[in-house]
Amino acid sequence: EWLVMFKNETHNHPTEIEPFGGAATCLGGCIRDPLSGRSYVYQAMRVTGAADPRTPFAETLPGKLPQKKICQVAAKGYSSYGNQIGLATGQVAEVYHPGYVAKRLEIGAVVAAAPRDQVFRGAPSPGDVILLIGGRTGRDGVGGATGSSKEHTDTALENSAEVQKGDAPTERKIQRLFRNPELTKKIKICNDFGAGGISVAIGEIAPSLVIDLDAVSKKYDGLDGTELAISESQERMAICVDSSEIAYFIAESDKENLECKHVANVTDSGRLVMNWRGKTIVDLSRAFLDTNGVQQSTRIHVGDISGSPSTNTKSLVDTLSDLNVCSQKGLGEIFDGSVGAGTVLWP
Template identity: 55%
Template sequence: QKGNAPTERKIQRMFRRPEVSRLIRKCNDFGAGGVSVAIGELADGLRIDLDQVPKKYAGLDGTELAISESQERMAVVVAQEDVPAFLAYAAEENLEAVETAVVSDDGRLVMTWRGKTIVDISRAFLNTNGAHQETDAAIVMPEGESFFRKVRLSGDEEYCAGTALDEGRVRELLMERLSGLNGCSQKGLVEMFDASIGAASVLMPFGGTYQDTPAQVMAAKLPVEQGECDTATLMAYGFDPYLSSWSPFHGASWAVLESVSKIVAAGGDWTKIRFTFQEYFGRMNQDPKRWSQPLSALLGAYRAQKALGLASIGGKDSMSGTFDAIDVPPTLVSFAVCADRLGHIISPELKKAGSKLVLIRTGRDEYDLPDYEKAMRQYAALHEDIVHGRVLSAYAVDAKGFAYAACQMALGNRLGFRIEHSVAPEDLFAPDFGAVLCEVRDSDVGNLQSEYTVVGVVEDTGALEYRNTRIALDEVKAAWDGTLEKVFRTRPAREQENGVPVPENAAPYQPDIHCHVFVASHGFAKPRVFIPVFPGTNCEYDSAKAFERAGAMTDVRVFRNLSDADIRRSVEDYAAAIDQAQIIMFPGGFSAGDEPDGSAKFFAAAFRNEKIQDAVRRLLEERDGLILGICNGFQALIKLGLVPEGRILPRTQDSPTLTFNTLHRHISHMVYTKVMSTKSPWLSQASSGGVYVSPASHGEGRFVADQAWIDRLFANGQVATMYCDPEG
């Protein structure tokens, strides 16, 4: 199952081309079944020549070729007369493509290898899905007190719902929820995964000025090459292992509603939701009671779908969650997916002091199952409230209670809150799946269409307050961050790699407010921008769109390297394109897969070719051309010497370079930068000393050079920006 992300990106590029997609009659991705499934499912009758299947590894026999999993491949059906055109398009995208099978009309799946037929099976037999199987299942009723009548405190301690809770324990219990493994910050882990590379992202994983309020949904615009799109897709999940362990039926029922509540809290229309379920249970045997868990969970999810009138359109299951006598908790995770208008989406962090905190509940029936009728009414009303701007932020409540949800909302912008005196201490921590905590302007509370309870007010005090309890947000954040900080760091140790403490004022440089913007001597009403695409490049569409929006023409070209002839033609092609351009844009991505110490190697190797290097020199020295590099493209500029030397040069021992982030891991989040010089035309509209926020996604984002180089760069006005905090 070795992945191949650059090849996957090439396939994405090819399938985005309208002239290619119009040729495709049917397609299937390669997965666990290999050729036999990926190609075998495409038509009733097929003749597959296994000798034509490209091999990752030598020595595979016919059986291995037929059933081996092979990632980042697609099987495509095209008309016989369209095969040459399709193969030509694949070559343009630097993709290996071969004809491996022919559709027949005899209803048989036939595979040949080395001239021999090794598979010849009737499609009618395959469609039977094998031998009929059935088993007995005995539903096991939940044992003991209801999950909703026993509120988890700290450790294994519980108390019965409805029983008064000592007010003096509020601090202890809240801090326990914030620091427990099921409630603590996972920011250091989340930032290792890319969320900021695409221009279509709507919500980052963590919101607010300080990026500390976790988003409960994924939200991204649909990508379009021309024009703008105001449609966004949303996805959220629901699952609680403790609830499911008590009752898989209840667990699945509430998992469905929890996933819906998160979509609604983000501004999505619940009526447009569809589900996909991920199921994971212990290994089954002949004991009917073992089958109770998957059957109960599926019945709970089915009942929820029927009640809501919403369907599950996909899913995946596994019955292998057993090791010796240990079983995984009965797991049915509900993923809710929908599309909605971009303008309807709201983020979860608190935004304005003086706003009210309003709790919108959905309720439970006498069996502690969701009151679906009330949930549908509440969610419809809440969606209307959000669409009309009456709700500033919202957060779906779970088993940890609404006090925990309020803390999560507060951290992003460091806004505190005060909980109403009338709220009972035990209600702060009671499980409330399906409920949504909303921030509403004081003047809009009376206009809400939902049934609600005012539970608090947002305050600019930097603390949360409840009766006689006051907890500073710094304490809240310390408790939330601390549990996993040593495992998944969010802050570097305050020491350099050689053990010398970092001085408090490590960068005494000031912005240059007197610099003059360089103006090219050659003017063009509509400059041409050359954008090279290498294996792993993934920002060329966003880059081209940005330049075209600014009034430029773009020339996007793929560097092909499947053969020596491809490389020679690409070099000639690139040199000619640069000679016609006024700007070169090196886009971001993961050149050559970003193998260790490999960032931008492909870029640098290609542009050191003599013909391409001469074309770049002519652009810079004879035509006052510009070059821009973002992400992987900026790494290429450094490795080529274009930054900071302004020309392609061999690397020397003291050449500035990029190295690993101080966290020694990949980071994906928004960064604050201060503009130090506006001498470059790229920053002509920026303010010297101004602080700007932009997305970053890299593992090597730290520029390093000796002090002589640093002083020279500042003296020349070549330091464009520096990292800073929100205050600069």
């Protein structure tokens, strides 16, 4: 018996301001979510929306990249990640509409599966430990979660550091590590690192935690406690295991040339605590965090939508002149649809 998982996500804002990295980490995040459920991703799909890429450079809106630049570089970013990690991307489609001038649409989707008997979800207990497996932590992605919700202004391109940097080979190593059924059955809870970094990926694993930010592997020196806590550096996994399993996971990770660090402990204090350089820089009540902030509401009025359906009066010439009916064969061929020997029907 198998568990089948579907995942999709958008990376509209990151791809708008840094097309290669934004599109690459769109796919990386799609892969990592089901991977945290110990499942293996077999196929991917990419659906995007853009304004007319033939628009002259002189007509580009102030503070924005040209549509041609975004379309071409984003396709290279997404395909680069998929081709490196060995994931077949079978369906690739791009829709063109003037509405995407304001913000691009970048959707990545995957399908994954795992044998049911290899997936175990337990409950954290005081004394358990949190291990960080995979990539190192840097400043890339700091502010990414909030950045995607900010108003897009003519200074948005100055915030490209918000965009995460993908590392497909490291994520491939995590995939191989999680193909070991003996290892996956020892994992009580697993979270991938996305929006919010350590503060979310580790912070939501257990009701009570003490996180040692000094134990986190860094890409370079100079990061302060806040940056370590909220960095969205990619290809990292947080797992909750029994303390007796630390040596086992370090040894198994080493076989895949992956770093595995003990970075947090599960307690019974009812608080989320983060320590950095001998000081406690976060000490929050779990009861407060569980309120999920202020509840918001809004009123919506939907106008009259009745009326007769419109008829298609476009001529054959007009239809054939529409950018949306042109061949997208060249776009699709950037993506490897055969890797993994799992493709049966081609687009």
